[in-house]
Amino acid sequence: MTRTHRLAGRRTPAWALGLAGVVVFLLVLELAPRLGLVDARFLPPASRILAALAERLRTPELWTALGQTLTTWGTGLAISLVAGVVLGVVIGSVSVLRAVTASTIEFLRPVPSVALIPVAVLLYSTGMAGTLLLVVYASFWQVLVQVLSGVQDVDPVASDTARSYRFSPLTRIRTVVWPTTLPYAMTGLRLAASVALILTVTGELLIGTPGIGKLLGIAQSSGAVESMYAYVVVTGLLGVAVNLLARALEGRVLFWHPSVRGEVAA
Template sequence: MPAKMRWLSFLFVLAIVGVWEAASRTNLVDPSYLPPFTAVLRAFVADFTQGEILRQVLATMRSYVQGLSLALAVGIPCGVLMGAFPGFYAGGRTLLEFLRPIPSVAVIPIAILLLGIEFKMRTAVVFYGSLWPVLLNTLYGIYDVDPVYVDTARVFGRRRGNILRAVVLPAALPYIFTGVRIASAIALILAVTSEMVAGSSGLGFYVKTSEMSLRVGEMYGGILLTGILGYLLNVGFLSLEKVILGWHRGFQGQRSRG
């Protein structure tokens, strides 16, 4: 993002915070429902200095990391197999089309019955919800590889397995990274949601218990921290994508100029 756009984004956020603070201070909105931003910040800092916030963030990140990692470990290979080999797609299509429309939140009661209300349940829900964008984007990425790349590799005597590894997978990486970023956002949402529904730790649990005990400042602080965490994770994946796919961006630029 250009520096000018970053400044505009920062000023926009600052304006929202200013309106929030002014609306609460002037009783335009009831401060008991929407405390001033500075009050939220004080409550958040108090819990942070006591170590409460860090414990909840680590609990959420544990479910997030393990669930998303499982989704990557399963989704990418399955997407490659279904995209590269029509037989695998034909065999798995019915199951894929049946499971994919089921809302991830609807899986939470099943996960609670099978796995209880602790970490395993939250990891399973995160895995289920984040699997589909990884699998489908990998599948579409394999489908969308330019046939010219494959034909050229065959002309040079490359075998099918070598073509898949050296030509098809690198060409599909932009799709895969897009799927990973989408899955990352879904994973965080589901980690927090499952903690709110049936959890004893994590940011979702922190927000829920703060609301139930009328600690409104802490509640808003937990919600804002969840948004900040999601933003930082997205920036991290974008930076990683930029490093790994720098060659792809340069190649596409050469093609467009050519």
């Protein structure tokens, strides 16, 4: 029983099953509104959503908004990456700093970044800076915490060896701390990349910073349901692209690391 099952599983390749999954999903999305299972005013059939998407893709409006969303996302991510790595390495390497800041980090990290929305609105109105504030606050902690645990993970023998050979602090960071920390930093980057996207879209929806989220909000409030779903699909594709990009970057940067080498061999 199990054996035949396994053989059958091997015979149908994973990509074919995945494709079947997508097809079934689209069919359900097409048929449910057409058969009246859900109200077509609220959830139009898949074909009409995709048609709306194709139509939107031909407008410059969508591409401008996409560019704006990506700019906010990228800027916020870059700021939090640099700040998180620099502060993480500095705080992590100096034990006094680590002890002094631990409680503050533990307290500030779970503060939801959306709490800053009203502050951002007051300070920056609907400009990009307000959304950036949210994005940086949310993704900075992801990077910082990962880098901190990476620095903690440095092999004490390697660290002592470097010290007894009188490596300068900078050389020590470059040759001992950084290689250990890099995998953690990449995990932080991967988490931060998707959190940053979530908050970019949140800022656009709620604050009204120009971008895909703002277009989505406009489509919703003006009752353009098909366009709204088209924008939802765009944000989903954007999210998939971000995930793939982060994973590819991780593989490329960490090609020497056992976790990645193991994956390739398997």
